[in-house]
Amino acid sequence: MADVVVLGQIGRDLVLRVGELPAAGGSVPAAERRELLGGKGVNQAVALAQLGVPVALVGVVGDDRAGGDALAQAAADGIDVSGVRTRAGATTALLLDIVEDGGRRRLVEDVPPDVLLTAGDVAASGSAIAGCRVLSLQLQQPGAAVRAALERAPRTAVVVADGAPEDGPTRDAVLARADVVRADAAEAELLVGRPLADVDDAREAAARLLAAGPRLVALAVGEPGDLVAWRSGPAPGAAAGPGEVDPAWADGELVVPRLGGAPVDPTGAGDVWVAALVAALLGRRGPEEAAWLAAAAAASTVSHAGGRPALDPEELAALIARERDRAAARLSSGRG
Template identity: 30%
Template sequence: MSTPRSKIVVLGSINMDLVAVAPSLPTPGETVMGSDFATLPGGKGANQAVAAARLGADVHMVGRVGDDVFGPMLIENLEANGVDVSDVMTTPGVSSGIAVILLDDERQNYIVGIYGANMECDDVQVEAVSRALEGADALLLQMEIPLDVSLEAVSIARRMGVRVIYDPAPPSEIPLSCYEAFDIIAPNQSEAEVLCGMTVEDVGSAYEAASILRDRGTRVALIKLGEQGVVYSADQGAGHVPAFEVDAIDTVAAGDGFAGALAVALAEGQPLEHALRFASAAGALIVTKRGAQDAMPDRAEVDRLLDSQ
């Protein structure tokens, strides 16, 4: 008998990524010669949705695109990856969200987000989330749509008993009273610094940051450290999951893929540390490819990496 597919609801951003690659970033007033350019579907919410869908979940995306040339392309790409887009709304008179991404030779990314239609998310999207959460295993959220919309969706998910996974990217102040509504909060190194008001540079300081977030009421706090792995703090204890060894060429969307994979693994009943290893494997595979959604691995790729290391 086959295992029922998990259901993941994603409320969040849908962007087109404009990606430029150059040997180094220009200083003020300087022009540098780039080596590559691509227009790729992205947005943290859409990335998470595609990641979860490619790993076998039924995924329902809630969000907005603009009525520009990018809007239909973004919707079509989500559909092509098996994501339910019945609650993705086209907003008249507004551009789709755009992310301008610069990659240097060290494969670090620098991103400027212009969120466009994403910032028009309102009660319509909250109502859509409320409908979509029926029978769902998890709600995934980020911070590229209005915060009040996300927090209202969190409240609904809590009332319905649906796991909430919150990715505080890009970071901004979250009311302290909201932390207890998060089952999981998963900042990266720089995001944890903003949320916790401290320097996070290694595993030891990540443990301290995770403890701060736990003290605010979240059930599980994760600190993503890139090549240094992931630190977690939860009721069952704290720990560190090392990163997988891969040759990274593009770090864009690794955290989004991690979140989508984590939601799938937990929905399937994997214990937390196993789920973190699964999510870390997905994130590691993403950085070996260019792009955001195009880089998301399928289940077979993740399983092969898990078996090999």
């Protein structure tokens, strides 16, 4: 049985690197072309598999050749695809990722409505959700599917939500049940109802989100990095008596900076950030360790074109060791 179930998009990634996009009417040769299994759900699941975590995917592909290819590739990546629905007559999603020199990235997303998850797809996805230790929800999927998955998650599962909920009822259901909530800058605005101007602003928003239920909140705040804040209690998912507090899980926060060099392509950074955080929490690391691993995994992924990760635990550890001291000055910890 998979430890982690990821609910999210499955598709084809077409990555084209160009020097610079031409003006209207122009043409440009591609400097590089990559055609990969992709989609946010896949990026996260592949990262978990690369970090040694048994993972299952719940999503939808079309019954075209691209859908069959996607399932075969995901299975070859070590992902349990028994919960993936192949929709008759549907066209598998295509994510075009055009990357100019300097890491300027534009996405053109063709995600036909019939390859988004429905509540029925979640119900038909088998027993993976009911047996998982972590349920990771990508909130780009429709609210009905997200809520259906929340209803099927076992009481003991750690629920992780990434993105902005589709609507009010989904937001309420997510905040009431999720242990971990993450949002990038645009999603954070949807999640908290206003743009976040800076770290102080994100800190205040995170405090309000933590008060609504989650144990850990991560909000991207642009250049400084990600604000990660958590509240006191047992480690998420740990069997613990009432009132028991894991020492690593005393109230705290961290601004974890962007690691590595200038990004080649930011695609996949958020998906892989969440995957690495989940892997670390499953490995009983505390929130600070988990946030650093997440940042290192994201840095690895943005160092090449395309959202598909290529994670090597030893390289990530070396990157963290190198950068953690260097970034110590930017680290503010212990607010409890």
